[in-house]
Amino acid sequence: MGRIAWGDLERALGAHDPIRIGQPVTARAAVAVIFREGVHGLELLFIRRAEHPQDPWSGQMAFPGGRAEPGEDDLARTAIRETAEEVGLDLERAAGRLGALDEVHATARGRLVDLLIQPFVFRLEAPQDADAREEVRSVHWISLDALLGPALRSTMRYEYEGQVIEMPCFRIGDQVIWGLTYRMFSNLEYVLRGGKALT
Secondary structure, X not given: OOOOOHHHHHHHHHOOOOOXXXXXOOEEEEEEEXXXXXXXXXXXXXXXXXXXXXXXXXXXXXOOEEEOOOOOOOHHHHHHHHHHHHHOOOXXXXXXXXXXXXOEEEEEOOEEEEEXXXXXXXXXXXXOOXXXXXXXXXXXXXXXXXXXXXXXXXXXXXXXXXXXXXXXXXXXXXXXXXXXXXXXXXXXXXXXXXXXXXX
């Protein structure tokens, strides 16, 4: 797959009709999949979540986002609000919305959670610094081309109910992207490949 440019991203997302699960749940959430123009092409923002004993995804790599507040029916607004709270980016002022990815049923520690997550894709159009706030340990801009290539792809061993499972992941230095965030990126990759799975 060749280098992805803004036009490729916009066309792919414009042609994608995001799948909605439609299953009734007690909570909904949204994340922001944020792109910027980097020195070597498009870069994608990831956060490392702060360590917290009540967070089922404590310490994991993720996209900025979180649960919708009561009465917050527009999940894109949820993604925008949570991004401002977590990394200080004002997506409403400095970004354009490119589209959405498929809705994801959340899992934690190998079990389904009563939560659906909608990823929204944004293009950062004005220079802004992303800074780790209280809920975030660190922020990472990672090359899209690198994520689409083979070098960062790996597996990790995950123990579930006494069995060890090999899970697909990305390894970037000492950071590992897996689980929910890996699934969301895989959907982005599927969309960028025109609906063709990676072989």
